[in-house]
Amino acid sequence: MKILVAVDGSVYSKRMLAYLSAHDEWLGSAHDYTVVHVVPAVPPRAAAVLDKAVLADYYSDESEKVLKPIRTFMDKRGISAKYVIKTGHASEAITAVAAKGRFDLLMMGSHGHSALGKLVLGSVATKVMVSCDVPVLLVR
Secondary structure (H helix, E strand, O other): OEEEEEEOOOHHHHHHHHHHHHOOOOOOOOOEEEEEEEEOOOOHHHHHHOOHHHHHHHHHHHHHHHHHHHHHHHHHOOOOEEEEEEEOOHHHHHHHHHHHHOOOEEEEEOOOOOHHHHHHHOOHHHHHHHHOOOOEEEEO
């Protein structure tokens, strides 16, 4: 099974990884894992005055802060994974990666906002579920 694991470095991503490791059917060499992290894009006006190399280093550094513990987690369990870094809106980027990669499942953590909280705050998980054709497993 091709599994896309969306992470943001939050407590909710850590809970999702704990769920993953607690369930042998999800964690194992029988699956093909891709981990995706989306860094919010620097506003266009700010990006226009920054050197492209500086901007690329910023995106790389921000992603590495999130992906380093994930790599450690996967390595300790003997799991080989591909890592994808995207910039922009998280829900749009995750949905695009899921569609392009033809994944069987998308796993991600969720804050678990109430219906009112989702209405006021929005939710990456909710937006992904609405726009993604790949089945989504949310872990709260």
